[in-house]
Amino acid sequence: MSHLKEIYEAYLACLNAQDWKLLPEYVSEQVVHNDRYLGISGYVEMLKGNYHDIPDLRFESKLIVSDGDFVAARLYFDCTPKGEFLNLAINGRKVKFSENVIYQFRDEMIVQIWSVVDKAAIEIQLLM
Amino acid sequence: MSHLKEIYEAYLACLNAQDWKLLPEYVSEQVVHNDRYLGISGYVEMLKGNYHDIPDLRFESKLIVSDGDFVAARLYFDCTPKGEFLNLAINGRKVKFSENVIYQFRDEMIVQIWSVVDKAAIEIQLLM
Numbered sequence: 199m200s201h202l203k204e205i206y207e208a209y210l211a212c213l214n215a216q217d218w219k220l221l222p223e224y225v226s227e228q229v230v231h232n233d234r235y236l237g238i239s240g241y242v243e244m245l246k247g248n249y250h251d252i253p254d255l256r257f258e259s260k261l262i263v264s265d266g267d268f269v270a271a272r273l274y275f276d277c278t279p280k281g282e283f284l285n286l287a288i289n290g291r292k293v294k295f296s297e298n299v300i301y302q303f304r305d306e307m308i309v310q311i312w313s314v315v316d317k318a319a320i321e322i323q324l325l326m
Numbered sequence: 327m328s329h330l331k332e333i334y335e336a337y338l339a340c341l342n343a344q345d346w347k348l349l350p351e352y353v354s355e356q357v358v359h360n361d362r363y364l365g366i367s368g369y370v371e372m373l374k375g376n377y378h379d380i381p382d383l384r385f386e387s388k389l390i391v392s393d394g395d396f397v398a399a400r401l402y403f404d405c406t407p408k409g410e411f412l413n414l415a416i417n418g419r420k421v422k423f424s425e426n427v428i429y430q431f432r433d434e435m436i437v438q439i440w441s442v443v444d445k446a447a448i449e450i451q452l453l454m
Contacts, residue, residue, distance in 0.1 A: 264393050321413070
């Protein structure tokens with residue numbers, strides 16, 4: 199396993215532990231998310247918001263692809279958003295969905311994140 | 327550049343040329359798309375459907391990550407769906423969006439595709 203894959207798995211464990219004090223070990227102070235500057239404080243706020251909206255949120259990687267300074271992952275979620283999520287009224291239903299996400303590292307820290315959540319997959323479940 | 331990256335770029339060129347006869351050079355007869363068996367004939371039907379719905383469709387890679395038998399890419403689209411796309415009424419508006427996609431290769435052929443299109447990004451543009 200490449201070194202960045204190990205670091206990435208430790209980063210996911212940090213998210214799942216909601217250990218925000220440890221996050222600066224993995225995420226650059228200047229982190230950019232989907233081409234928008236967040237900085238680590240903005241990124242932590244976003245993550246805290248995710249956990250507020252989805253108390254049983256858990257990041258699980260199905261596949262990790264590592265190449266030079268880049269890591270790509272397919273993440274899998276099986277969780278219960280309390281109210282709205284992605285502008286969809288989930289209201290405590292259990293939903294399963296994936297996220298394909300690519301990270302750029304510099305000096306073993308995440309500096310850019312490009313994330314796409316499979317909203318269409320959630321919409322189909324809400325119709326059932 | 328790794329060999330699979332070169333093959334992947336040739337595959338994208340094949341899509342952009344709509345050269346369906348060449349596609350079996352890149353895609354396995356048994357290809358699976360988002361965990362659903364399509365087979366190459368089903369995959370070609372899907373692609374032809376995409377071009378029917380989006381006549382100016384063009385696949386452009388912003389980032390390609392390659393690792394062993396896997397390729398991950400961030401694709402960028404700037405196009406004009408005629409009617410509905412992803413259950414959204416686009417009706418000839420110009421939209422820009424990304425797709426994060428991961429491919430598994432076997433013997434230099436694509437055998438699995440996990441794709442997520444950024445539907446939320448399109449929805450925002452439709453509100454503007």
